[in-house]
Amino acid sequence: MVRLLINGEERQLDVAPETPLLWVIRDELGLTGTKFGCGIAMCGACTVHMDGFPIRSCSTAVADAEGSEITTIEAVNGKAAQAVQAAWEKLDVVQCGYCQSGQVMSAIALLSENQKPTDEDIDAAMSGNVCRCATYVRIRAAIHEAAEMMET
Structure with a gap:
């Protein structure tokens, strides 16, 4: 048990x-x-x-x-979670969507620790997440957008 x-x-x-x-x-x-x-x-x-x-x-x-x-993705909450989810939607990050729950969870963890990540910080935090649709540019942009949303 x-x-x-x-x-x-x-x-x-x-x-x-x-x-x-x-x-x-x-x-x-x-x-x-x-x-x-x-x-x-x-x-x-x-x-x-x-x-x-x-x-x-x-x-x-x-x-x-x-x-x-x-x-899990079903229960994630808080300021970083709300910002990431809003940025993902605003920038239309998702293509096929299969990897996105993992991408979102990693992005939330990053922004919970570092609210002003550089491109290098984002690349390091997201390096273990593969997107077969190659939405990496949109993912990085959405993380920057979420960081900006968290400032307001």
């Missing part, structure tokens, strides 16, 4: 401790905003926040998440 705090709700799950957090989030809890991309923590589609930091849920065992607060 594994106990997890996901999106502010404590869950007790009968899963093997080595089960990837991604599959618990998607299959056991039905929170499908977090996506499966590669399964080896290289693409970022499965990004969630654990205690406020972005992690790859496909390579994080549920046993390693016990005692931590997990937040």
Whole structure:
């Protein structure tokens, strides 16, 4: 039995401790905003926040998440989250959209720590997120836009 705090709700799950957090989030809890991309923590589609930091849920065992607060795209909130979501919409970042929940989660984590990121800061924070549609220029612009929105 594994106990997890996901999106502010404590869950007790009968899963093997080595089960990837991604599959618990998607299959056991039905929170499908977090996506499966590669399964080896290289693409970022499965990004969630654990205690406020972005992690790859496909390579994080549920046993390693016990005692931590997990937040998925469905429950992300706060000033940075609102700004990122508004900027994504304003600049029409999304093309196919598959990677975007991971992109958004990484961008929120960045802006929660650094409210005035440079291009280099953005590139470093987002480097683990792959977009097959190559919307990287729009993603970077949206992060700058979100940072500006957070100033007002």
